[in-house]
Structure formats: structure tokens, C-alpha cells
Amino acid sequence: MKAVITVLGKDNVGILAKVSNACASKNINILEVTQSVLQDLFAMIMLVEFERETTPSFDVLSADFDKLGEEIGTKIHIMHEDIFNSMHKI
Amino acid sequence: MLETKDILETINMIDNEHLDVRTVTMGISLLDCIDSDIDKACDKVYDKICRYAADLVPTAEGISKEYGIPIINKRIAVTPIAMLAAACPNSKIIKFAHTLDRAADTLGVNFIGGYSALVHKGFAAGDYALIESIPEALAETSHVCSFVNIGSTKAGINMDAVKMMGPIVLKAAELTKDNNCAGASKLVIFCNAPEDNPFMAGAFHGVGEADCVINVGVSGPGVVRAALSKLDNKEDLTAVADMVKKTAFKITRMGQLVAQEASKRLCVPFGIVDLSLAPTPAVGDSVAHILEEMGLEICGCHGTTAALALLNDAVKKGGVMASSHVGGLSGAFIPVSEDAGMIAAAEKGAIDITKLEAMTAVCSVGLDMIVVPGTTAPEVISAIIADEAAIGMINTKTTAVRLIPAVGRKDDECLDFGGLFGYAPIMKLRSGSPEVFINRGGRIPAPIQALKN
Numbered sequence: 001m002k003a004v005i006t007v008l009g010k011d012n013v014g015i016l017a018k019v020s021n022a023c024a025s026k027n028i029n030i031l032e033v034t035q036s037v038l039q040d041l042f043a044m045i046m047l048v049e050f051e052r053e054t055t056p057s058f059d060v061l062s063a064d065f066d067k068l069g070e071e072i073g074t075k076i077h078i079m080h081e082d083i084f085n086s087m088h089k090i
Numbered sequence: 091m092l093e094t095k096d097i098l099e100t101i102n103m104i105d106n107e108h109l110d111v112r113t114v115t116m117g118i119s120l121l122d123c124i125d126s127d128i129d130k131a132c133d134k135v136y137d138k139i140c141r142y143a144a145d146l147v148p149t150a151e152g153i154s155k156e157y158g159i160p161i162i163n164k165r166i167a168v169t170p171i172a173m174l175a176a177a178c179p180n181s182k183i184i185k186f187a188h189t190l191d192r193a194a195d196t197l198g199v200n201f202i203g204g205y206s207a208l209v210h211k212g213f214a215a216g217d218y219a220l221i222e223s224i225p226e227a228l229a230e231t232s233h234v235c236s237f238v239n240i241g242s243t244k245a246g247i248n249m250d251a252v253k254m255m256g257p258i259v260l261k262a263a264e265l266t267k268d269n270n271c272a273g274a275s276k277l278v279i280f281c282n283a284p285e286d287n288p289f290m291a292g293a294f295h296g297v298g299e300a301d302c303v304i305n306v307g308v309s310g311p312g313v314v315r316a317a318l319s320k321l322d323n324k325e326d327l328t329a330v331a332d333m334v335k336k337t338a339f340k341i342t343r344m345g346q347l348v349a350q351e352a353s354k355r356l357c358v359p360f361g362i363v364d365l366s367l368a369p370t371p372a373v374g375d376s377v378a379h380i381l382e383e384m385g386l387e388i389c390g391c392h393g394t395t396a397a398l399a400l401l402n403d404a405v406k407k408g409g410v411m412a413s414s415h416v417g418g419l420s421g422a423f424i425p426v427s428e429d430a431g432m433i434a435a436a437e438k439g440a441i442d443i444t445k446l447e448a449m450t451a452v453c454s455v456g457l458d459m460i461v462v463p464g465t466t467a468p469e470v471i472s473a474i475i476a477d478e479a480a481i482g483m484i485n486t487k488t489t490a491v492r493l494i495p496a497v498g499r500k501d502d503e504c505l506d507f508g509g510l511f512g513y514a515p516i517m518k519l520r521s522g523s524p525e526v527f528i529n530r531g532g533r534i535p536a537p538i539q540a541l542k543n
Binding site for chain 2: 004006008034036043045047057058059062075077078079080081082083084085086087088
């Protein structure tokens with residue numbers, strides 16, 4: 001299954017490292033990363049892939065990423081990629 | 091590949107503009123629960139609802155987490171209970187309301203709709219008893235919602251039912267006067283009630299529906315307002331309509347995705363997506379503010395009806411291509427107490443009952459969540475219902491009346507329902523008595539528009 005992780009907030013050292021680390025520990029494979037820093041605002045988008053069997057459920061994932069987001073001063077969302085496909089593609 | 095700006099737009103809509111799925115509503119037919127023994131019928135009703143909807147709440151919550159979309163309400167709509175009541179005369183019909191409430195409690199759903207009767211052409215067995223029990227049913231339960239359909243374009247208006255509903259609305263408020271007259275907020279009187287509406291208080295499962303279906307109601311006034319705020323004031327109204335259409339398309343696609351996923355996971359057929367703009371009292375989630383964003387100083391000023399007509403039509407046009415099946419009410423709602431902009435306009439006296447009535451001719455529902463004086467005469471409430479039903483009947487559209495008489499309150503007070511129901515000041519009504527007209531009863535014949543065959 002593919003999902004999109006977005007990280008939004010104030011730029012800081014090690015955001016990419018910490019988020020990638022969290023992904024690795026949950027058996028989440030990162031397919032693509034784009035990131036931009038506009039003045040102080042950091043925006044990173046990751047397209048990731050994982051198996052339902054080997055990765056925790058969305059319930060656990062979103063709670064864990066919420067916690068990590070708080071620790072590094074950003075807001076992290078993890079959402080199934082279909083939500084974006086359905087809203088923005090015909 | 092997904093575009094960065096599209097992803098950020100979706101996240102912003104959810105985080106800052108109150109984008110949500112307002113309701114996932116499971117419609118369940120109770121026709122196979124009919125029994126001449128009311129206790130047996132109630133047992134069958136409870137068992138069937140609890141069996142079919144056992145996974146409704148956890149499934150909706152799972153989808154909400156996975157897609158990152160808030161799903162605000164999980165609801166159930168059932169066959170109008172008057173049809174079940176017809177089989178058990180001389181019984182305490184209210185037992186059905188308690189059964190529905192118990193099932194809602196067990197399942198953890200927010201509301202259960204269908205304690206209702208369809209009497210647009212006349213009363214059948216069970217209809218009288220059910221309507222008479224509505225005030226007690228709403229006072230004694232917490233999740234049950236009720237409606238009565240008193241007119242249709244095909245049948246005309248049943249004025250005997252209209253006459254009956256004035257006192258019923260007052261009694262529903264009276265019995266709950268210690269709780270902000272909340273009983274009346276769970277009762278709506280329809281003309282042309284849609285059989286697949288997922289929104290309360292008027293949700294029910296029509297007799298032409300499958301045994302069980304999933305209907306989804308989307309929302310998103312905040313998203314539409316935010317999109318319009320990016321338009322320059324010099325852009326013309328065609329540009330405004332185009333912007334509304336594009337936004338409605340995106341909102342509806344999200345609803346369609348949730349509906350399909352819920353249908354797949356629950357193994358229940360997908361019914362419809364209702365493309366409505368349903369406001370909440372939260373700041374930034376108001377339909378009135380969309381109208382003001384178009385260029386009105388305040389909702390209710392001259393030009394409001396035209397702006398609402400544009401909005402309502404553009405929402406439908408944008409949404410209809412985004413979903414394989416569209417139904418329900420589908421349009422802009424204008425409830426007074428549930429919309430921050432409407433509340434402000436009502437408090438300032440910018441909007442009154444006559445302007446609201448005009449607006450209902452071009453919006454998707456009707457006079458909704460309006461607090462009226464508790465001393466209003468029953469025939470005046472009946473007359474308001476008749477006026478609104480006439481607009482629906484002639485224009486071949488759904489209209490509804492949900493008035494809350496503020497029993498025991500002074501005219502300068504307001505009623506505060508809390509949560510999604512919001513609050514509203516008491517709105518003045520027009521003077522003059524319609525008593526003789528209402529007491530005539532009978533039927534207003536179906537209009538010439540009905541003769542299409």
C-alpha cells in the first residue's frame with residue numbers, strides 16, 4: 001500500500017533523518033522525497049510504501065508520527081495516497 | 091506522480107478550512123420486522139439494526155484514520171416507523187422510539203432517523219398514532235430523529251397534516267423546555283422528502299431502497315469560502331461560479347472515496363453521495379460567510395437570494411461529475427443556529443423570516459433551525475409549514491421546516507443547543523392570523539407541474 005507522509009513546520013536540523021529513521025523502524029519503504037524550505041517554513045512530502053502485515057496499523061502510525069511531530073516541532077500527517085489521487089485527478 | 095501543491099492543498103483544507111465528511115449513514119430496511127405484536131416487532135428491529143450496523147462506527151473510524159479525513163457523524167436511517175406501527179394498532183407506538191434509541195446507544199452512532207410518517211396524500215393506519223407520539227418520543231430519547239412528509243409535487247399538500255403539525259412542534263418544544271426545547275430540533279416537516287437523505291433530522295430509508303445501503307454526506311463551506319477569498323473582487327460572477335464548481339468537485343471526490351471504501355469494507359451496497367454544503371457554528375465553516383465573500387456586506391441584505399442561487403447551482407454542477415450516484419438533498423444548507431454567519435446576521439437583525447423564506451426557494455432545504463417565540467400560536471406554525479411546502483410543491487424541490495419555539499423564554503433571549511446545533515436568538519414572525527385558512531384542512535390539489543405523463 002502507498003501512503004503520503006507530509007511534514008510541515010519550522011525548519012530544523014535533522015528533520016529528514018528523524019522521519020526517515022521512524023519509517024525504517026516501522027518497515028516503511030520510502031519511494032520519493034521532495035522538500036522545500038521557504039524562509040523558515042519547512043515542507044517535506046514523502047511517498048512511501050508498506051505492507052499491512054509487517055507495518056503497524058494507521059491508528060498506531062498516525063499516533064506515533066503525531067508524537068514525533070511534537071518532538072521536532074512540526075506537524076506530520078500520514079494518509080493513504082488514494083485521497084490525493086481522488087481529489088486531484090480525474 | 092502527485093503534485094506537491096495538490097498534497098499541500100488537501101492538508102490545508104483539512105487542517106485549516108474544516109474539510110470533513112459530515113456523515114456516513116447506513117440505511118436499513120425494517121420491512122421484514124413488521125409484526126402484529128409490538129414487542130416482537132421491537133425485538134426484530136433491535137436485532138436487525140445491531141446486526142447490520144455492528145461494524146459501522148469502527149469501520150468509519152478506521153477509514154477516517156487511514157485517509158486522514160475527519161468523519162464527524164455515523165448515523166442510521168430506517169424505514170419510516172409508521173409502516174411498522176400500522177401492523178400493531180392499539181399498542182404503545184413509542185416503544186419503537188425507545189428501541190431505536192437503545193440500538194443507537196449499543197452501536198455508538200450519533201443519531202438514528204426514521205421515527206417518521208409519510209402522509210403527503212392522506213393518513214394510513216399507524217400514521218396518526220405515530221405523529222401524536224412524536225413529542226414524547228423526542229423528549230424521552232436522545233438519538234432518535236423524526237420527520238413527517240406533508241406534501242409533494244405529485245400529491246399536493248395534506249393540509250390536515252399541516253394543521254396537525256403546528257401543535258406537535260409546540261409540544262415537542264414544551265416537553266423539552268428545560269433542555270433548550272431540543273425536542274423540536276430533532277423534528278422536521280418535509281415537502282418532497284428524498285428517500286436517500288443521509289442528513290438529520292430528516293434521514294430515512296425509503297421503501298424503494300435496497301435492504302441496506304451506505305450513503306455519505308459531505309461538507310466543506312470553509313473550503314469554498316477560502317477558495318473564493320483568493321479571487322480578486324474584480325473577477326465576475328462566472329469566475330465565482332467556476333471556482334465553486336472546482337472546489338465542490340474536490341470535496342465530492344473525497345466523499346465518493348469514503349463512500350466506496352465504507353461500502354467495500356462493510357459489504358453493503360453504495361447508495362449515494364449527498365453533495366451538500368453543511369455549515370457548523372465553528373468560525374470558518376459558514377455558508378453565510380461564502381455569500382459575504384462573494385461581495386455582500388452581510389448575509390440577508392438584498393442580493394442574498396441571487397448569491398445563494400449561484401452557490402447552490404454551482405455546488406451541484408461541480409459535485410455531480412465527481413460521484414457515480416448523487417442524491418439526498420445536495421445543495422447549500424441554511425440553518426440559522428448552525429452557521430456562525432447566519433447567527434451574526436440574525437443577531438444584528440439583518441436577516442428575518444421573510445428573507446429566509448425567499449432563500450429557501452433556491453437552496454437545497456428550507457427554514458432550518460430557526461428559533462421562534464414560545465408563545466407562537468399553533469396555527470401560525472402550521473401556516474409557516476404550509477408556505478414552505480408550497481414553495482417545494484410548485485418548484486419540484488425538497489423543502490423543510492425545522493422551527494424551535496422557545497417555550498418559557500423572553501423574546502430577547504436565545505437558545506443554546508451546544509455542539510453542532512449551535513445557538514440562535516429568537517426571530518420575530520409576521521403578524522396577522524391564518525387561523526381560518528389553516529382550520530379549513532383538506533388538501534391543496536397537486537399543481538399542474540405534477541401532470542408530466
